[in-house]
Amino acid sequence: MLIVLIFSTITPVSIVGYYGIVTATNTLQDLALANLQKKINDSSENIINNLENIGYDVLFMSKVPPIQGIVRARNNNGIDPKGNSTYDVWRERLSIIFIEFMQTKPYYMQLRYLDESGNEMVRVNSDGLIVKTIPEEQLQNKAKREYFIETMTLDLGKIYVSPINLNREQGKIEIPYKPTIRYATPIFSVDGKRQGIIIANLLVDRMFQKLKQNNQNPIGTAFILNQDGYYLYDQNEQKEWGFELNTDEKIQKYYSAEVSNQILSGGQSDIVNAIDSVITYNTIFLQENNTNKFLVVVYDLPKKIVFAQANNFKILALVIICLSLITFLSIGWLTIMNIVQIVKNTINNISSFSHNILSTMNQQKKIASEQLLAANETNNNMTTLGKASQEISQQAESVAVAASKVLTLAEEGSKMVDKTFEQMQNLRETVDNISRKNQDLGEKNTQIGNISSLANLVSSLAMQTNILALNAAVEAVRAGEQGSGFAVVAKEIRKLADQSSEAAKRINVIVPEIKTAINSTLKVTNEGKKIVNAGVKTAEETANTFQNLTEVVSHLFASNQQIHHNTEQQADAIQKVIESMNNLNFSTPETAKSISQVTTSTQELYEAALKLKTIV
Numbered sequence: 001m002l003i004v005l006i007f008s009t010i011t012p013v014s015i016v017g018y019y020g021i022v023t024a025t026n027t028l029q030d031l032a033l034a035n036l037q038k039k040i041n042d043s044s045e046n047i048i049n050n051l052e053n054i055g056y057d058v059l060f061m062s063k064v065p066p067i068q069g070i071v072r073a074r075n076n077n078g079i080d081p082k083g084n085s086t087y088d089v090w091r092e093r094l095s096i097i098f099i100e101f102m103q104t105k106p107y108y109m110q111l112r113y114l115d116e117s118g119n120e121m122v123r124v125n126s127d128g129l130i131v132k133t134i135p136e137e138q139l140q141n142k143a144k145r146e147y148f149i150e151t152m153t154l155d156l157g158k159i160y161v162s163p164i165n166l167n168r169e170q171g172k173i174e175i176p177y178k179p180t181i182r183y184a185t186p187i188f189s190v191d192g193k194r195q196g197i198i199i200a201n202l203l204v205d206r207m208f209q210k211l212k213q214n215n216q217n218p219i220g221t222a223f224i225l226n227q228d229g230y231y232l233y234d235q236n237e238q239k240e241w242g243f244e245l246n247t248d249e250k251i252q253k254y255y256s257a258e259v260s261n262q263i264l265s266g267g268q269s270d271i272v273n274a275i276d277s278v279i280t281y282n283t284i285f286l287q288e289n290n291t292n293k294f295l296v297v298v299y300d301l302p303k304k305i306v307f308a309q310a311n312n313f314k315i316l317a318l319v320i321i322c323l324s325l326i327t328f329l330s331i332g333w334l335t336i337m338n339i340v341q342i343v344k345n346t347i348n349n350i351s352s353f354s355h356n357i358l359s360t361m362n363q364q365k366k367i368a369s370e371q372l373l374a375a376n377e378t379n380n381n382m383t384t385l386g387k388a389s390q391e392i393s394q395q396a397e398s399v400a401v402a403a404s405k406v407l408t409l410a411e412e413g414s415k416m417v418d419k420t421f422e423q424m425q426n427l428r429e430t431v432d433n434i435s436r437k438n439q440d441l442g443e444k445n446t447q448i449g450n451i452s453s454l455a456n457l458v459s460s461l462a463m464q465t466n467i468l469a470l471n472a473a474v475e476a477v478r479a480g481e482q483g484s485g486f487a488v489v490a491k492e493i494r495k496l497a498d499q500s501s502e503a504a505k506r507i508n509v510i511v512p513e514i515k516t517a518i519n520s521t522l523k524v525t526n527e528g529k530k531i532v533n534a535g536v537k538t539a540e541e542t543a544n545t546f547q548n549l550t551e552v553v554s555h556l557f558a559s560n561q562q563i564h565h566n567t568e569q570q571a572d573a574i575q576k577v578i579e580s581m582n583n584l585n586f587s588t589p590e591t592a593k594s595i596s597q598v599t600t601s602t603q604e605l606y607e608a609a610l611k612l613k614t615i616v
Contacts, residue, residue: 005194028056029180037271037280037574043211043222043298044282050207051181054200055159058122060112061101064197066094067187070121085330091122095133097125102131109167109180110201113187116152116194118143128203130139133391151197160184161287164204164232166244173244178230179204182287207234212295219299220277225251227294229264251298263296279304362599386574400560405559407550414543414550420537424532431525431532438525455511459504462497470474470493536609 009552061067066247073080078087098111106128113122120139125132153161162182167174184199211222211233223234229250231239242249257270270281277300284295400479469490476487479569 013584033604037379038175038295040299044284046213047207047284047295047297048207051161051284054183054202055161055179057101057108058159058198058200059157061200061586062185062187064094064097066090066097067113067198068190070094071187071189074115074474075189094122095124098122099131102126107147107203107206108510109178109203110199112199112201113196114142114148114199115196117196118145118148121196132344138510147182147184147199148197150201151186152194154186156186156188160289163226163286166241167201175242199461220299220305221512222297225296227264227292227296227299231258231297256417263298266291266294275603276304286506340561349490375603379582382574382578386571386578390571393564393571397564400557400564404557405503407554411550418543421536421543424539425537428529428536431529435529437521437523455504456509459501462504464500465497466501469497501520 003220011085069080069082069085070084070087073085073087073090080090089231094113102111102124103107106126108128111122111124112120114120118141120134120142123134125134125138147160147162154160160183162180162184162191164179164181165181168174180201181204182199182201184197186197187195189195208224210557221235223239226232226243228243229252230241230243231251232241233241233251239249255263259279262272263279266283266285268282272281279298281296281298284297285291286293286295339553472490473487473494476484476490
């Protein structure tokens with residue numbers, strides 16, 4: 001058991017510890033390399049900023065007024081047509097500007113203005129302390145120097161940057177050595193003719209100052225190379241300026257060809273893993289669009305220094321892991337002893353528990369059998385209930401169809417009653433009109449009585465007229481022939497009187513009949529009006545009854561629809577219950593089988609617990 005404990009403890013701790021050490025070590029190494037890259041980037045950036053400032057200064061000097069003043073004076077027999085200043089006056093003014101500029105920026109070694117033939121017209125020198133103008137008789141011709149030849153081919157505003165080398169005077173290297181870089185730009189007249197160059201010589205010691213400060217640490221080395229691999233700066237001064245002093249002091253002498261070629265490949269912030277050291281370098285191009293002229297800043301540090309923190313962490317981590325293992329093993333042993341005791345107690349509990357489970361499983365097996373019988377019976381009942389529910393659903397659907405038809409008939413009856421009610425209203429209006437006409441006729445019935453009186457009067461007048469005509473006829477007879485014409489008239493009058501009397505009699509017969517008919521009409525009309533009013537009231541009540549009937553049938557239809565819907569849902573629910581009961585019927589044997597298996601397993605567990613109890 002102790003072996004198992006040791007193995008189970010050491011293996012995971014070792015794996016986790018190894019992974020943690022590797023991860024943390026890689027992180028610390030990456031951090032160390034990042035710090036190294038930052039260090040070289042800072043040194044490189046300092047040099048680049050200095051070089052950019054020199055370019056700005058040279059362009060500024062090419063635009064000061066004395067430059068064009070000298071150009072105009074030289075092209076006009078020594079007199080500037082603008083202001084009449086002489087050539088010498090303009091030279092003196094330019095010299096003063098150069099002096100003031102170099103006093104402000106003491107790292108400039110020379111500022112010069114050369115004409116188109118390479119002759120120095122103005123030259124100011126500085127040794128870092130004293131700034132002085134070189135007399136005219138000491139000025140030199142630089143027409144054959146590379147910087148003059150190349151600058152004279154440039155366009156306006158372009159800058160020439162020379163390689164860094166040792167300054168020469170009269171063709172000889174100055175002692176002490178003065179590492180120099182030259183910046184130059186061409187000068188043009190207003191009409192575009194070349195008028196020489198402005199050139200500045202700069203002591204590069206100032207540019208290398210930050211690198212020298214970083215190199216004060218005796219651990220590791222920092223150096224600067226040119227594009228050919230020669231040392232421009234190194235802690236060992238004997239390595240410097242091999243190309244000027246004709247020595248073989250190059251990087252290829254101290255590093256393998258693979259490492260040397262990679263450093264001189266023009267890479268930016270790259271890292272080289274040598275055998276015992278880490279080399280990081282950065283390339284600085286001196287001139288835009290010129291990859292053949294550059295500096296390389298290099299840091300070479302021993303790996304044991306670069307990765308010291310990571311190595312220390314490894315040692316510390318291993319110590320911690322070992323202490324942790326010892327601690328874990330001690331605690332583990334004590335824990336195992338406690339666990340053994342707990343296992344013993346657990347085994348006893350398992351024995352008792354498994355025995356109880358056996359009893360419980362037997363009871364569950366019996367209950368499962370009873371559940372199977374109950375489930376079968378419930379399934380049969382639910383099947384019967386499902387069929388009944390389906391029949392109810394079908395009947396509800398039939399009732400819904402009948403209710404829909406009744407609703408349609410009720411709506412049609414309601415429409416017919418509304419139409420009858422409307423016609424009864426029209427009939428009542430017609431009867432009302434007839435009643436009003438009959439009332440008018442009744443009023444005229446009184447006048448008909450007057451007609452009867454007039455007929456009696458006419459009859460009386462006819463009688464009297466007849467008597468008068470008879471008397472007139474008698475008198476006409478008495479008169480003889482003279483009264484014969486009057487007798488004819490009297491005869492006609494008697495005839496008319498008889499006709500009037502006859503007509504009056506007929507009127508007296510007809511007028512009572514008319515009055516009787518009118519009275520009967522009035523009576524019938526009043527009775528008809530009462531009947532029509534009763535019919536209108538009955539039609540209105542019938543319309544209300546049909547309206548209520550329609551609403552009742554509509555509610556009945558809606559309720560029946562809901563009953564049909566509920567019955568369908570009930571049928572679906574019963575079907576789902578039947579399916580569930582079928583599943584239960586299917587699963588109950590499985591449950592019984594599982595209970596049997598659990599019983600068997602529990603029996604085996606009980607037997608195993610007894611054996612384990614014996615072992616422990």
